[in-house]
Amino acid sequence: MGKLLYLTHTRPDISFSVSHLSQFLCNPTDKHFEGAKMILRYITGSISIGIFMLASSDFKIKGYTDSDWEGCPDSRKYVSAYCFYLDNSLISLKRKKQQVVARSSAEVEYTDMALGAREAQWLIYLMHDLQIAHTQPIILYCDNQSTIHIASNPVFHERTKHIEVDCHTVKDQI
Template structure:
């Protein structure tokens, strides 16, 4: 699946077909916020560009995080936000042939990666939840979303991300049942926060987990029913990390090679 023609149209309309290419859609370590730089002069053009990029994320998950960040400033975009959007286009210019690959020889086994970036929003101090969900080795669902409330610890942020992922896994299982497909149970859910996993397995609530009680019940209920199985994973192997923060060129390339993205215009032995 690819949107090569659509991506080229976006770059062409912005007048960047001859631009210098960017290796990543966002500079490593960047945090976008409602800064004090000059307001961007054409608000409608910014909104139109971000709207088109949102549609492009239907297949281009490699820009999902930065588009999620840029979409938060559509009311009052500044010149710095516009420059960040232009970098996305410079990245797209060199990667228009990237597409999602779905193998025809896949087992019906679902696995998911859940992650969060604690208090990463400079304006609200809210965390970002993210997940990738695979059917065998094919990526079928992903999300990068700011949490609705402020998390008071990284463990709480991770747990809320796990609850969001669990709800998506439950919905996917219903879809497969409607198609008369029975996936292998339980679904493996990877998380790089040991404390969050321990909360899910601990049947006793105490003062420090009262405020996330509903999320606790959501995850614990699906675990007890055999829908999910929580497993720890090292941070450097956490694929969902790419949806919570901008990565360096090396880490960015390594992760997206593992997500099933391929370059349809590359030689037969090539990849992302």
């Protein structure tokens, strides 16, 4: 599993499966061993897949956020994810099971947008440190309509007070 975890840095397509299997290292079963063998068979069949960067890039960054509310069937904790592309090349990816159980899908999606906004800000700082000009705003995509409404509506309602800090974080970035 250690070698598979190392491989996830250049193979983001296996990161979720490997991280899920690594949760059971203390007490693995035959099903976990079969899952690890399936990952190895997938890697063998897809050797040429990896991160590819084009030399002629216009350095436009776009990001996507998504979450799986009650994503873990055992604990009902949600799984958050974001990814960022430089043109068509994946440059940043994170998928993580959170430590808390969320109260609503809007809360989960908005928290993910806040995490994505922080990652976008870090990418801007990184490009600045590398002396790469990035004059366009980073576009952050989200598929939850209530979250988009909360982000664009400056009025906080009674039901959204618990996510007010994340709302302010995203609004400051916008």
